[in-house]
Amino acid sequence: MIKAGIIGSTGYAGAEIARILHSHPMAEVVWYGSHSYIDERFSSIYGNFFEIVDEKCLDDNMEELSEKVDVIFTATPQGLCAGLVNEDILKKVKIIDLSADFRIKDKDVYEKWYGITHKSPQFIKEAVYGLCEINREDIKNARIVANPGCYTTCSILTAYPLVKEKLIDTGTLIVDALSGTSGAGRGAKVANLFCEVNESVKPYGVASHRHTPEIEEQLGYAAGSEVMINFTPHLIPMNRGILATEYATLIKKKDGSLPTKEEIRSAYEKYYKDEKFIRLLPDGVYPETRWVETSNYVDIGFKIDERTGRIIMMGAIDNLVKGAAGQAVQNMNILFGLEESMGLDMVPVFP
Missing domain, CATH: 3.30.360.10 (Dihydrodipicolinate Reductase; domain 2)
Structure with missing residues (x-):
């Protein structure tokens, strides 16, 4: 069973990752990270999880989290993941980052368009752009996957x-x-x-x-x-x-x-x-x-x-799914050698 942690679990994309992984047969969420709702029950923020998820929200301590999980999803604003990740963490876990921190290979272009200084440019080159249908083979051996924008x-x-x-x-x-x-x-x-x-x-x-x-x-x-x-x-x-x-x-x-x-x-x-x-x-x-x-x-x-x-x-x-959380889980499946569609066989909802 893959143990997953979500930093930014109380944003829309983070909550969608939690929803998808709840039904995933080979993964479980063991860390619901949130900057704004520490010690509050996840289900009190998202009532659709009432009597489904009992856990309380934890902080965004990536160092501690890396000791407890196999993969970390960072569904956070630009700059946070780059400010937290380091070599020791990457030796322990895979990171799937839903921000733009590692999507753009030119640091200067990133800093120009996002208006912030990149805090870990040493990892930009090795990060794989996680557009699964195009970069599948490169994703398989990645330590950092830059989940594309919607x-x-x-x-x-x-x-x-x-x-x-x-x-x-x-x-x-x-x-x-x-x-x-x-x-x-x-x-x-x-x-x-x-x-x-x-x-x-x-x-x-x-x-x-x-x-x-x-x-x-x-x-x-x-x-x-x-x-x-x-x-x-x-x-x-x-x-x-x-x-x-x-x-x-x-x-x-x-x-x-x-x-x-x-x-x-x-x-x-x-x-x-x-x-x-x-x-x-x-x-x-x-x-x-x-x-x-x-x-x-x-x-x-x-x-x-x-x-x-x-x-x-x-x-x-x-x-929120193919444009964020679903693609992130698709990337996780590729990283861990699982069937790529595992946990993602959802028929579109209508009406």
């Missing part, structure tokens, strides 16, 4: 095969993404109050959202060259889910014609045909957040616009 998971997976196969001009790539309010976290913010969000949709982080360099870096690896995109996130009045709509100019073939619908589908199937959690939708069917809610699935669809020579790619995920 917007980035959806945005990258939606475009990756077409970037990899050089079917689109990455210099024209535009990503419009919409997220439910849980993506903003559980902290009290005026902008996230019901009256501020309900009956409205708003863009934010325009040309400045900090997931931008993460998307660019990972798609750059796929392209084999630098990628620069326009990324605009939007907040919509629902609890959970992300829908990314992405636009790019198709690269014409030698005869001047556009790639066909069949060629585009073939590219997606080349990379995702055997991926349990990626569902390539039938022609004319497009992703909806309601069909992935509370699940670890990614639904992907596309449409070629012959008139403009562009392609519209669409992807949907649950931001």
